[in-house]
Amino acid sequence: MTTTVARKNSSERQRFGTTTYSIxxxxxxxxxxxxxxxxxxVxxxxxxxxxxxxxEVKTLQVQNSSAILENNTSEIYFQMGMALAFIGFGSFFLRKAYYTNKNYRYIIIVSLISFFSLIRIITLNC
Incomplete structure (x- = not known):
């Protein structure tokens, strides 16, 4: 996709001492x-x-330059953690014996969506 830079913004979090760079x-x-x-x-x-x-931007190349810059902000780890958390909680709650069939269906659906999301995240980023 060819586009132009409209605005750049950086914000620093005092609490954690991290800086976020947004374009x-x-x-x-x-x-x-x-x-x-x-x-x-800009x-x-x-x-x-x-x-x-x-x-999500994977690589960026300035049009007059031959250098391709890879965007590696480690967002993959957060996304994988969330998917694994949903799968873990789903398997934990499936062991309970006092839910209705409707509750079990919801838990299974959320677990399956999380599982396929985890597979998608791994295949797109590896």
Whole structure:
């Protein structure tokens, strides 16, 4: 996807001492590493490689440059943790004997969605 940088924003969290670097494009936005944040300026034309469903930026290339910058913000670990937490809680609650059939269906559906989400996250990022 070819787009232009509309706005750059960095915010620092005093509590944890971390800085978040956000770049807004004309039709997308995402968080990036400091290297990518410093490599682009507002109104630069860039080529983005995005994931199909989540529109998460995987790589970024400034149009006049041959360097391809990979976006590695470690969001994958949070997403995998959430999927594993839902699967873990689902398997824990399935062991209880006092739920109705409707409750069991909800637990199984959430666990299956989490399982397929985990598979999707692993296949898209590896």
């Amino acid at each position: 807004d494009f004309t039709n997308n936005n995402d968080q990036f590493t400091a290297e990518i944040y410093n490599a682009v300026t 109104s630069d034309t860039v080529v983005l490689e995005t994931l199909y469903l989540s529109k």
